[in-house]
Amino acid sequence: MLITEDLLHYLWKFRLFERNNLQTTDGEEIEVFSAGMAHTDGGPDFQNARIRIGQTTWAGNVELHINSADWNRHGHQTDGAYNNVILHVVYKDDQPVVMHDGRKVPTLELHNRIPEALYQRYHQLIFSNQKFIPCEGSITLADDMTMRNWLTRVLVERMEKRSAAVLEALQVNRGDWEETFYRLLAANFGFKVNALPFEMMAKSLPQIILAKHKNYPLQIEALIFGQAGFLEDDFADEYPRKLKDEYQFLRTKHRLQPVEKHLWKFLRMRPQNFPTIRLAQFAALVLNSNHLFSKILEIKDVAALRDLFSGAQVNPYWETHYRFDAQSKPAPKNMGAAAIDVILLNTVALALFSYGKHLQKQHYINRAIQLLEYLPAEKNHITDDFVNLGMKITSAMESQGLLELHKSYCSHKKCLQCAVGNKILKFA
Template identity: 65%
Template sequence: MLFTEDFLYHVWKFRLYNRNLLQTTTGETIEVINPGMQNTNAGPDFQQARIKIGDTLWAGNVEIHVAASDWQKHNHQIDKAYDNVVLHVVYRDDAPVKTTEGNLLPTLELEHRIPAELYSRYHNLVYGDQKIIPCESAIHSVDELTMRTWLTRVLVERLEKKSAYVAQTLKQNTGDWEETFYQHLAASFGFKINSLPFEMLAKSLPQVILAKHKNSALQIEALIFGQAGFLEEDFTDTYPNQLKKEYQFLRKKYGFEPVDKYLFKFLRLRPLNFPTIRLAQFAALISKSNHLFSKVLEISDVKLLRGLFTDIEVNPYWETHYRFDAESKPSSKEMGLSSINNLLLNSLALFLFSYGRLLQQDKYVDRSLNLLEQLPAEDNSIISSFVELGVKTKTAFESQALLELKNNYCNYKKCLQCSVGNKILKLV
């Protein structure tokens, strides 16, 4: 049989072995009162187990191996941390094992106690030739409660990992939530392909500087396009020349050095997603908004949150341009609903969660999850694959959780650490 110790951990934890007439390899009766709690750190595999062997009730640890001889291979016989092991659980007993004091350990062999169907399901999950996810042939049969509970957990895992980056940036900004939010929001305006140069732009252009020029939309635009490196060349049109003139003065005043323009990518992007258009929209938002994160904390209605990003009027120049000095057919450059939802998902929901976690205010965590419940699911290849497999995905709450599930569980075939995998493995 082909499996790892993780499979035996799963079998032991959920008691998925034949428990009739349990005996040690020396013939003593065994009663498993409590298998213990799995230990993910150094030391024995399960702690605080309660095992009755013969007439004696033992409280201690359980160590699990595929073969009993692994005890010696792992040098447990010279490690006092394993002296309080009360039961050695193995798939195959191929050698007697002893503690550092020379005491023989009671051993339970599982070779003939694991149901063939359980092993077959496990082998199909972990070693099968699936195209999308390990449980693709069975995930549709998992009950809604199990799926919902597990997706909630992996969603929180996803938000907690992202919050760690927020906390790191917040520390760099000496605890300034507004500045940290501004920088992250800028990265979100760049979407995935241009998030880094947008973030670099924001970090090179502190919000406090922009605040000094709130009364001049042209100066806000000049600072943003200038720091993004888009005003370093000669232009034909009046508008970019005005921006360049303003930026040259402001750059000298503040001692700025722009980001390299060539970090911004245009290739394979729809014109509406060109970084020049996103920069124009970002500049319009900055001109319109004050203390944006404070407003996010105050507003709980998703429609009002969307309102923070609607009716943002970019400079009229962009109605007939996607780039400087390159006229195009007239078209609206206001942010679309999908772009706004993207900002709410990747910036607002994350910062509400991070703020709630770091300040230990659960109401903001709840608002974050509620916001994701009210946003539509993302449309990408991973989510489409889950939909094809029969997984209902209507909200961003579900799609974000499924992305985490796919990228950090399914891709690594961590089925034994997944409640969905556990449900499928359980015999009916």
Template identity: 40%
Template sequence: MKEDFLHYIWQHQYFDKTALATTDGEAVQVLRTGFYNADAGPDFKEALLQVGTVEWSGSVEIHLRASDWFRHQHQHDQKYDQVVLHVVWEADRPVQRADGTLVPTLELKGLVNLALLHTYQQLKQSQHIIPCAPFWPAVNEITKRMMLERALVERLETKGHEVLQVHKASGNDWEQTAYSVLLRGFGFNTNQPAVEQLVKALPLAILRRHRHSLLHLEALLLGQAGFLENAPLDNYVETLQLEYNFLSHKYNLQPDRMQRHQWNFLRMRPANFPSMRLAQLAAMLHAYPALFTSLTEPTTIEQYEALFRVPVSAYWQRHYMLGRVSKTVQTSLGKGSAHNLIINVAVPLLAAYSRFSGDKVYQDKAINLLERVREESNKITRLYGELGWQARNAADNQAALGLFKQYCQPVNCLHCAVGHKILKQNAPAA
């Protein structure tokens, strides 16, 4: 058992309150449980209790054993002088405040419904990847849908927070932020470390000065990434090398130039090669120089597809790598990859700007986009599919990912609406 279970028991008052009394025999009546405190100090604040004949307003501290009070050094912390009730599973010794006065103690052992405790232990010790899998079918669809919607919003808040960290690191520049997030999106996980370095090695401010020349943009991106050095030669490669040599000296880029070996090409489809991705990025920067606006203002999926599927230069329509002609022709990013960028670039930017501006319209727009994108299933959504829940769109997929990572994987059932419903259904309060 962990303390969070006792927090849950206290918050929902899932224990026998008949003849409730402290370890000293004083009657206890809970008038208000208090508010959970996630910061330093007692666990629940602003509780209202009647102990004996006296009504007390103050804090409630919760431990597995009463002796944990001393193990946590609360007797020396004045924040705990306001504790009016010490709630424990096992009262193994009396406790005192900093001034030496005794703290009334309530022992829950023997007061909690054994079926509730058993269900909790089943969830915590479950061998299933989704801990509540055996109980899932019995939970009503409204509860599941409500929890998934909550998990989606929380996932968007997390993604938005991550983008705001990038925004802070970018000197509060939304254009540089959009560039950083977009470049990370083009990395598609496999080349994330290299992408992170390229963002630092080639700021957007330099690229924007050459936004009118697709040739210059390709030379800067491919050159700074390390792809032009020792590349198989053809006329276009030689032209790119000349342009990069001039521009890199002009902006003193050489010290930060990357090496080709830093990029991963193994087990990748040619369309996903980093050289091809950088060519696609160059085409997009050329067509849409106002990057942040371009990534946050479109209102339809078709507009976002047009944004991400800008045709590449003629050279890259017949090449996946420098100096090597391809038998197939690819003029732009695939539709599936464009939808991937909507999910991993546009949506997090919208979520971040919603938090930054305080305008909920941007978050609503992010959710609306996800609801209109059909995303391929993944191993996580398939787990829920096996339980009878099917994702309808990218919003559902993102919700499932959020639910799994924040609740199922860490076995955080006590804070999940589905877990709460299971506990309540299988073991109601005594």
């Protein structure tokens, strides 16, 4: 058998080994009342176990190794953190374990106690060469409730990780949630391709400056396009000429330094997603919603959230343009439903979760998760592969959970730390 310590941890934690006539390697009878709590930091693997060995019931720690000789190889014999180990659980007992005070550590050998069917399922998960995920041939063994509960948990793990960056930005912004949300929103307005220049533009143009000009649409548009680096050229059209004139004055007034224009990407993009159009939509949203994050905190209805973004009307100039001085066929340029849903998913839900975590207010965290439950599922090559395995993905909560499941568990073959993997193994 190919045995890993992860498998031993799993077998011990859930007591899935053969327990009839359980004895130490010295022949003393063993009864496990509690396997203890798994411990991932330094020290023994399980803490606060409760085990009867012979006539004595012990409370203490349990250490696991593939071979008992690993105890000495890892230097435990001289480490005081292991003095309270009451049982050494190994796959193979190949060397007696003696502490520095001469005490022999009781040892339980699991060789020949691992159910063959369970091992075969484990071997198939960990060592087979699947194309997508380890359990792609058996994922349907996990019932809907197990899958849903686990996806909710890994979704929260995903949001916890992502919120760390938001809370770090909050510190940089000295606790200003409006500025933090404004920068997060800007980065997500650029989607992946233009996220960096959008974020740089927002950092170079603090929201407090925009607030001073909130009643002057042309000045807001001039500040945003100017700081994005798009007003350095000479223009034929009247609208960009006016923007440039306004920006030259405002740039001097506020001592602004624009982002370099070459950072923005147009290549292989649909014209609807050109950075010029995204900047126009961003300007419209800034004009439409003062103290945007405060408004979002007050809005509990998803339809009202969508209306907040869809109500932002871009300057009429863009109805017939995708770039300055380049006229095109008339087409609406306001944010579409799909684009709004992406912003709600990546910006609003994340901000609500981060806000709730920062203030330790669970109802904001719940609102974030409920928002993801309401939004449609994302469609990408990972979710498509899960669908091909027979999974039904109906919401962004499920698609986000699956993305995290694939990234943090499936890709690293952490099947024993996964509720789906556990369910499959227990079918053995």
